[in-house]
Amino acid sequence: MLFTDLIASLKAENNNSEYEVKRRHTRRDGDHCVAVIDGSIYPVQNWSMGGTLIRADERLFGVNDEIPVTMKFKLGNGIRDIPQLARVIRKSHGRIALQFAPLTQSTQRVFQRVINDCMSTEFVESQMA
Incomplete structure (x- = not known):
């Protein structure tokens, strides 16, 4: 009986029948x-x-191409540019997925400020509705 319980618990913890993706960072x-x-x-x-x-256009990019990209964000106080090296990891149906090279601490802080500003704006807009 103990062996069957062990097998059942292992199956519950490692259920390969469900597709599960764990992301390092929250998508916005x-x-x-x-x-x-x-x-x-x-x-x-x-x-x-x-x-x-x-x-x-997918034809403009190749998988594994490394390209400099500048993310431009419209924030409450203007436009914020964040240059970052990225690699094409996937392309399909007119969409190109880019993975950023490891971020410096400075770039991480700038991205976090952008997120904070966007969340503040979202909150203010939600209160005005």
Whole structure:
């Protein structure tokens, strides 16, 4: 009986039948931002401190390409530019997934300020509705 309970508990903890994705960083969508690559502006579908998903012509990018990208955020006090090196990790259906190179502490702080500003704006807007 003890052996059966052990097997049942292992199955419960390691259920491979369900697809589960664990992300390091929370995705954000709805923020007013774009990505600038080689002087071209691309709409951002979502982003996190780990990378971004942009809408673009797939033919312009190759998987594993390393590219400099500047994230531009419209904040309450103007536009904030955050340059960052990224790698194309996936592309399909007009969307390009970029993974940021490891962030410096300074860049992490700037991204966190952007998140804080966006959350503050969202809160204020929710109170005005």
